[in-house]
Amino acid sequence: AQRVTQPEKLLSVFKGAPVELKCNYSYSGSPELFWYVQYSRQRLQLLLRHISRESIKGFTADLNKGETSFHLKKPFAQEEDSAMYYCALSGTQGGSEKLVFGKGTKLTVNP
């Protein structure tokens, strides 16, 4: 079964500090992983996906198949990074392709 675990419901850091939001997954196939973000009063939106190997708003995420992880990192957090972050895995289960989300981590960046 596909499963995404985000162990931290809440994460609080100070501005300028490094931040890492953890994501672990369980999937027997080859996973496609994503990070979605929801800023206050905005809709959920794609932040980045592992196949693009890109950096968006200073965030990066590396897929580690050995540790089945896809942690989101930023070296210097900004106040505007405060948001709800969701890790998601796209895979096939029972013939059905679907995007499975973790329960999310609320990041607060303090001034």
Next chain:
Amino acid sequence: KAGVTQTPRYLIKTRGQQVTLSCSPISGHRSVSWYQQTPGQGLQFLFEYFSETQRNKGNFPGRFSGRQFSNSRSEMNVSTLELGDSALYLCASSLSGSQNSPLHFGNGTRLTVT
């Protein structure tokens, strides 16, 4: 381009009733997915429609159904409402629904069942 539009924004229904939610995708997007979001379970996949056909389905009972029209607009129906159906229902559209096609979410419809 207008974003994904969901109507209505809020709904209050009583147990046993049925409800229909509507989603208009971004112009040109052919795939529409529906998710249920609750504090306890997070975001759970309901189903995905592509070119008027249900292509993928989550693990929800048959009381949850949907359809997609030729203009890609989609509706979701929940019959015989239960208290546990209270949730935020999110619709997301994408160009093709493939893994390379990111989801664009609407603001959701908040359903309260009393």
